[in-house]
Amino acid sequence: MRCPYCGSQDSQVKDSRPAxxxxxxxxxxICPDCSGRFTTFERVQLRELHVLKKSGKRVPFVRDKLARSVEIALRKRPVDPQRVERMISGIVRRLEQMGEPEVRSEAIGAMVMEALRGLDDVAYVRFASVYRDFAEASDFESVIGELARSHTAIAMETVKPAPASKEDDPHDD
Incomplete structure (x- = not known):
């Protein structure tokens, strides 16, 4: 592995652990030439993925680019970094398991939106503002309204009425 500090072609592994x-x-x-220390990550890559942009341009999928866009949406939000990493890994796995060599950028954006919706509402709105190319305040109101409706629906599902007792049954006379 090339040293990011001095460019030396040789580096030594001092410690390995699962992540x-x-x-x-x-x-x-550690680099034996400049003594620089750095961390690398090794991941399984099932297939080579390419992203088909809205412009028609075809570019290689870069996991770090996905991670950066998610980190921007989550900036200064109280979300556990391990949850974020699991979310990103899950999206990458889903993309690889689709079996397609090309994935539309819109599909990736939709997966990120879905994942952020369950992770953090503010990050979801932030990402949506870029992904959906918001032009005015009403666009924000629309997305916040969607969130409010989904939270209301979830709350209604969790608060189920208690089953009626026999005393309450008017047909039991």
């Missing part, structure tokens, strides 16, 4: 719930290996490395 991301066993989906990756974290390696601590």
């Amino acid at each position: 991301e719930d066993g989906a990756a290996i974290r390696r601590r490395r």
Whole structure:
């Protein structure tokens, strides 16, 4: 592995351990030339993925780009980094398991939106504002209204009425 500090082609692994719930290996490395220390991650890649952009341009899928966009949406939000990493790994696994060599950028955006919706409402709205290309305040109101309706629906499902007792049954006379 090339040293990011001096560019030396040789580095030594000092420590390896599982990361991301066993989906990756974290390696601590040291450069024998400049003594620089750095970390690398090794992940399984099932297939080479490409993203088909709205413009028609075809680019390689880059996991770190996905992670950066999610991190921007989650900036200054109280979300456990391990949950975020599991979310990103889950999206990447879903993309790889689709079996397609090309994935439309809209499909990736939809997966991120779905995942952020369950993780953090503010991050969801932030991401939606870029993904859906908000132009005015009413666009924000619309998405916040969607969130409010879904939270109300979830609350209604969790509060179920207690079963009626025999005393309450008017047909039991």
